[in-house]
Amino acid sequence: MTLSLAYLGPRGTYTETAAVAYCTWLQRKTSKSVTLQAYPSIFQAIKATATGETVLSIVPVENSIEGGVTVTLDTLWQLDHLRIQHALVLPIAHVFVSQAQDISAVDLVYSHPQALAQCQQWIEKNVPQAKLVPASSTTEALQHLRENPNAAAISSERAAELYQLPILAEGLNDYADNCTKFWVLGLTPAKSGGHTFLAFSLPVNAPGALLKPLQIFAKYSINLSRIESRPTKRSLGDYLFFVDLEAGITTDATQTALNELTTCTETLKTFGSYTFLPLEELRSGQIES
Template sequence: MAAVIAHLGPRGTFSEQAALAYQTWLQENQGQDSSLMAYPSILQAIQAVDQEAATLAIVPVENSIEGSVAVTLDTLWQLASLQIQQALVLPIRHNLITHAHRTEQIEAIYSHPQALGQCQQWITRHCPQAILVPTRSTAESLRHLEDNATTAAIASTWAADLYQLPVLARTINDQPDNCTKFWILGKSPSTQGNHTSLAFSLPINAPGALLKPLEIFAQADINLSRIESRPTKRSLGEYLFFLDLEASLTAVHTQQTLQAIEDCTEQLKLFGSYDTIPIARPAVE
């Protein structure tokens, strides 16, 4: 049976590029047929899997410039049924798409907040007069252009080609090695892989409360490749902590360590062990 892969739409988003790359990998490595289903928001794409309207969701979790994608982390904490199946890293190249012939003509630039942040130095140098308008996706920002020479959007050249729009400036992201990590989320238990992601809350907000679980990982010689806090949304100053470990849930040593972590945290959630799929280049440019 063909898998249904949910992703952030509309057509032309970087999430769709990631989904296309994963779709190719599934076919070539597992012989799995699949179809793509676009959703208006990352939240809705993830919820589609929870509600079994889709088999998998591919969603951005971390950008090399702007950091983590909050809605992905927050939603994964809230939905207990989902596990990280795999990850992939997609190179991101942003471009200024507009009917304007000069950057001085541009009064407003539309794009996803992550894209605006990843290009902020370029925008400050070349379009200091423009106001920045956030949209739900880079592809959605293209709908604001029409034939108006005073507006611009930041998106991929692939999206510009899809909607037959002119590109004024290419590769405007502030860092040339800009990339985004995507997680593939599903309902299947996920324990195989060299990376493990988890999150926990603490029983009390007191000095040393976070130090104890971190010391347990250090004493177990388990490397943390990422740690990030997110508000619990219960009270100001209370946080959830999201961690990526270089360890597998199948290892007895990891299981013993996580038991010790569970004993000193309020709530511990394991999002699964997984591998990162090598993607040499985007499925489309």
Template structure:
């Protein structure tokens, strides 16, 4: 039986490119090639694994320009059964696809909100009057281009090849080193690695509560590579804190640190330890 990997679709998204790269790493370990399963939204991609409809999910968690993907963090906190198996880092190179004859003809630009934000300066300079329309993915609106020659979609060069659509402008992201980090989620316990992700809520909103929590890591020499807050959705001013540490949760010193951290928190969730795979640009996924 093939391993099924859910991802944000339709085909041609950057998430699909990350899923393809991950599937390639699994090819030597499985009898049948992994089966990719496109989903209409990030939340549905995550739920497909939680509900047993797919074995794994590849989902975006953080972009180097626009920061974290809120729906990914919120969904992971709310679901109790998922573990991070792997992190994938993919270079992102945006292109504007359109059947219009020139940039001057474009009146509407569609794309995922993250992609629109990653091209904000280029849009303000090159298409200052265009209406920006957010979509669930970078490929969802491509069907509009066959009927509307005044529309453009910010997506990948691979999408242009898949759907046989012209590229009106290429490499339009505002920063050349744009990249996105993805997580591979599954129900099985992770096998360990160089990084561990976790999140916690605090028992009380008082001075020093957060400092006392993260000081546990500092005193043990555990480097914290990321920290950010998300609303608990219970009350204004209450937050969850998501943290990445550069350590394996299976190590005894890390286990002791996490045990002490738990005494300072209301709820502590460990999402797993994993390795980070940097995907080298190729014809398949660089654009």
């Protein structure tokens, strides 16, 4: 049996690195063959799974420096029949790629907005004269270097090697501990998992409206590892709340809490339970160039 896995391309993105690591792990555990399919945006990668074009998709959801990947959260709320299968966390190490003779000659820096934000201090110190230009991915940013010899991109070392472009500087991360969490999404719920992800909107924007759902989690001793708000896009000040629980969805406490949540939320959506794959197991697979 062959499974298809959608990811944010083109080749060389951090998401592709995560996809290859996950494929290697999945093939080792299940003996199933996995093929990778690149898409030009996170939204399109998720939609491919939602419409059955691929069996799975892998997308970034949170970075240790810049926080949530908002397009992933917004798309999950919209395509709410998707379920999280697994989570994996990979270290992120950015490099400065350019055909310029010297860093001081660089006048444009391309990269994904998350990567640009993760390297703000380095950029300000080393290329304060450069204009920052967002790209759809850290690898797509490399395509602009052919057009302008004084342009640069913030990308991965692997991407620079794949496209045979020179690296002018390494260690661009503003903080040493830079890592990104990825989710593997599918149409069927995972069979087990110690973490549950859900989202809800509130019936009114009033004092104590958010406190009521949070008190329910506290009442049943369910720890929240993350809570993030996103606009509902209906009106200013109207928000959705995305919550990660450190509890499986099948436990009695979680089931009781979910039932009570329906009494104080407007819309409640659950995206299933999932497990984290150990980094040691993922590293045992080889990433082919």
